Amino acid sequence: MSTARNPRTPNPVWRFFCSVRLTIVLLIILAVVSIAGTLIPQQQGAMTLARRLNPVTLKLFLFLDLFDIYHAIWFRFLIGTLALNLIICSVNRFPGIWKRFSALPRPDRQKPFENLPDNLTITVPGQTKTVAKNVEHFFQKKYKRVRGKASGNTFYLYAERGRLTHFGFYLVHLSILIILAGAIVGSLFGFEAYVNIVEGGETDFVGRTTNMDRIPLGFTVRCDRFFVDFYDNGTPREYRSDLTFLAAGKVLEKKSILVNHPAHFRGITFYQANYGKVAGDRARLKIIRKASEPATTVVEVKKGESIPLPGGDGHFRVSDIREDFMNMGPALLIRVHPDGGQEISFWVFRDREAIEKRFPGLTKKFTKLNPSAFKPYTFTVEQLDTRYYTGLQVAKDPGVPLVWTGCFLMVGGFFITFFMSHRRIWVRVTPGAKNTLVSLAGSANKNPVGLERELEHLSARLEGYLTRKGRKVT
Amino acid sequence: MNSLILSYITFVYFAAFFFYLLMMVMGRSVFGKIATTICVLGLAGHIFAIVLRWVESYRLGIGHAPFSNLYESLIFFSFTVILLYLIVEWRTKNRTLGTFVTPLASLAMAYASFSPNINSRIQPLVPALKSNWLITHVITCFFGYAAFGLSFGLSLMYLLKRLDHEQKSGVFLRLIPGKGVLDDLNYQMVVIGFLMLTLGIITGSVWAHSAWGSYWSWDPKETWSLITWLIYAAVLHSRLVRGWRGKKIAILCMIGFSCVLFTYFGVNYLAGLHSYAKS
Numbered sequence A: 001m002s003t004a005r006n007p008r009t010p011n012p013v014w015r016f017f018c019s020v021r022l023t024i025v026l027l028i029i030l031a032v033v034s035i036a037g038t039l040i041p042q043q044q045g046a047m048t049l050a051r052r053l054n055p056v057t058l059k060l061f062l063f064l065d066l067f068d069i070y071h072a073i074w075f076r077f078l079i080g081t082l083a084l085n086l087i088i089c090s091v092n093r094f095p096g097i098w099k100r101f102s103a104l105p106r107p108d109r110q111k112p113f114e115n116l117p118d119n120l121t122i123t124v125p126g127q128t129k130t131v132a133k134n135v136e137h138f139f140q141k142k143y144k145r146v147r148g149k150a151s152g153n154t155f156y157l158y159a160e161r162g163r164l165t166h167f168g169f170y171l172v173h174l175s176i177l178i179i180l181a182g183a184i185v186g187s188l189f190g191f192e193a194y195v196n197i198v199e200g201g202e203t204d205f206v207g208r209t210t211n212m213d214r215i216p217l218g219f220t221v222r223c224d225r226f227f228v229d230f231y232d233n234g235t236p237r238e239y240r241s242d243l244t245f246l247a248a249g250k251v252l253e254k255k256s257i258l259v260n261h262p263a264h265f266r267g268i269t270f271y272q273a274n275y276g277k278v279a280g281d282r283a284r285l286k287i288i289r290k291a292s293e294p295a296t297t298v299v300e301v302k303k304g305e306s307i308p309l310p311g312g313d314g315h316f317r318v319s320d321i322r323e324d325f326m327n328m329g330p331a332l333l334i335r336v337h338p339d340g341g342q343e344i345s346f347w348v349f350r351d352r353e354a355i356e357k358r359f360p361g362l363t364k365k366f367t368k369l370n371p372s373a374f375k376p377y378t379f380t381v382e383q384l385d386t387r388y389y390t391g392l393q394v395a396k397d398p399g400v401p402l403v404w405t406g407c408f409l410m411v412g413g414f415f416i417t418f419f420m421s422h423r424r425i426w427v428r429v430t431p432g433a434k435n436t437l438v439s440l441a442g443s444a445n446k447n448p449v450g451l452e453r454e455l456e457h458l459s460a461r462l463e464g465y466l467t468r469k470g471r472k473v474t
Numbered sequence B: 001m002n003s004l005i006l007s008y009i010t011f012v013y014f015a016a017f018f019f020y021l022l023m024m025v026m027g028r029s030v031f032g033k034i035a036t037t038i039c040v041l042g043l044a045g046h047i048f049a050i051v052l053r054w055v056e057s058y059r060l061g062i063g064h065a066p067f068s069n070l071y072e073s074l075i076f077f078s079f080t081v082i083l084l085y086l087i088v089e090w091r092t093k094n095r096t097l098g099t100f101v102t103p104l105a106s107l108a109m110a111y112a113s114f115s116p117n118i119n120s121r122i123q124p125l126v127p128a129l130k131s132n133w134l135i136t137h138v139i140t141c142f143f144g145y146a147a148f149g150l151s152f153g154l155s156l157m158y159l160l161k162r163l164d165h166e167q168k169s170g171v172f173l174r175l176i177p178g179k180g181v182l183d184d185l186n187y188q189m190v191v192i193g194f195l196m197l198t199l200g201i202i203t204g205s206v207w208a209h210s211a212w213g214s215y216w217s218w219d220p221k222e223t224w225s226l227i228t229w230l231i232y233a234a235v236l237h238s239r240l241v242r243g244w245r246g247k248k249i250a251i252l253c254m255i256g257f258s259c260v261l262f263t264y265f266g267v268n269y270l271a272g273l274h275s276y277a278k279s
Helices: A012-017 A020-039 A043-052 A055-063 A073-102 A128-142 A163-189 A352-358 A400-419 A448-473 B002-026 B029-059 B070-092 B096-114 B133-161 B171-175 B179-211 B220-240 B247-264
Strands: A121-124 A144-151 A154-161 A191-198 A202-208 A214-230 A236-247 A250-258 A263-265 A268-289 A295-302 A306-308 A314-322 A331-338 A344-349 A377-396 A423-431 A436-444
Touching (some): A012 A073, A020 A073, A020 B220, A073 A163, A121 A448, A128 A154, A128 A436, A128 A448, A191 A214, A191 A268, A214 A377, A236 A268, A295 A314, A344 A377, A423 A448, A436 A448, B002 B029, B002 B171, B029 B096, B070 B096, B070 B133, B070 B179, B096 B133, B133 B247, B179 B247
Antiparallel strands (some): A121 A436, A144 A154, A191 A202, A202 A214, A214 A236, A236 A250, A263 A268, A268 A295, A306 A314, A314 A331
16 A cells, blocks of 8 residues: 555644544543542542642642642543544544445446345336336435436336435534533633522622632522421421512512522523521520519510619620530620620520430539529520521533533434434336336445345335236226 | 232233343344233333332322432332333334343332332422422432433444354344444434433522522433443544444443432442432
């Protein structure tokens, strides 16, 4: 082979990128690298491993971005190379495919008829000429590019279908490029963020997932209510947030979101991702005064409000409310200002009895935790107002429509490439002793069994058709 | 009730395996016919039990398709393997593949029914799984896994058949169809598996897009399904474009199936979002 001297021989770079061997190697490298990414903890999980590595290995890991492989530059470079390889392979194969697509074989080729099985030759009544005309009519209905040719008293016919299927794999390759384009569009013009909103609260910005950068939304989102519903066995059944979208103080839209049912607003999507509880700013306290005349008072308090003590000997206020203090449940901080005395402050737990059981004597031991630290009063929490907050995943991804288009094309491309083929049919009509003989032959670029089945089916149908037509004439 | 029936089906498939094996060792086709009959009966019972489980979940007031945890997925995997195998047996009129595939189904059933780590009770659906995509996603993925399982069996048969010499070979090897037939059938299985896996990944990412807020988050299961996809894409390219046949393809298919197994089971040992498939 003297292809080396061929002036149209492509340069080495082109040759490198148009080889399918490169494709296979790239696919396998990508697979191996992806495996590494699932074994080495990535992003948030990387810290524990990073602490155990020695400095040199750690440096190497950081240099190679091994803690965030899928976003590393070299990983993108690999995908880019695959895309380039795919484009160049497709371009390179185009002339050959175009040739197969456009080639129109002669109708009177003999080769297809060699070693023809008996059942593909049928005998039908009528003259060769009429039969030939009917055959042509029959094929024109279902096949494309039907060409007939007479040679002596033998008539030949060529017909085909599915020649567009040669381009099926282009559809698959194009779909991959479209999906990659969608991913690029998403990473350039989109974001992934997160925000917690307390019931009744609102926000006009969210925090980027990777670095908690503030991203302004351009509108305000308010969480009106959050619901969580449980099955009898205690596992959650449903989470729901009622959201209101506002701009300039005007309510624009109200939407409820569930897991699997996000809300879209102005190109930004809100997903139910998390929830939790925070202490509110209200509580109901029971104050017991152990004096000569014991008295119990129940007061509603708001955080920061100064309230006179029931005995008239000073004021107190709740200066802090925590959902969970020292892992012992909800608690609030009380500061007492006795008239003309030193301020005294202490925490009061809501679940005091349970804590007493777990750590007997604890609250007595530490003044800071003793609800009776200010004599002669004892404070207990009757009710502590807690509120849910909803955790929302917030995302904007203008690349998504491209990705879905790509997926759709890919599946279509697969069906064409794997299950459809370019089938060429040759028919020979020759005069027999009394009747006319019709032989069928064919070739296909794939699925030879399917072609055989089609030919058998075709010969049966053709026989019926021609016999009917023949009878009508006679 | 349904799980009791399903645990019996383990033995039904094992019996089918036994008769397929007997057919290949003794070279008597009557055993093959018995094996097929057992398989069909097992499949009927299997379908009945799955439907029963579905109905029972509604009776418990937590109705959902039985595809929600590892137990249910193993049951479904075994079902798809047997169903796909019986279709192939019917189309090819050859029973030898049964010897290599029924153990897979029986093992999956045994693991589901008798492993102490697997809970066979019907559990309510967590909010993330409450989606219409659950059924489509699971069905496409598991038919893909089943096709790859069959491809694994065929690859194994191919490698065994290579040991077959004209003079000295037992009935066992002689009964295995020719290498060309195996290679062709293997290719068809890979095509079906690849298409189903692609559909599975697509339905999964559409679902992830509405549940997790991103169509692709490099969760270990997602990544491993991509790895499997890449391996089988390499298989298809090496066969269709580079014209590889036979042994190389068989070995690649076996590597591919080990990736499938890791996607299915191995990933459970890595942290990720697909945690409901663990127990």
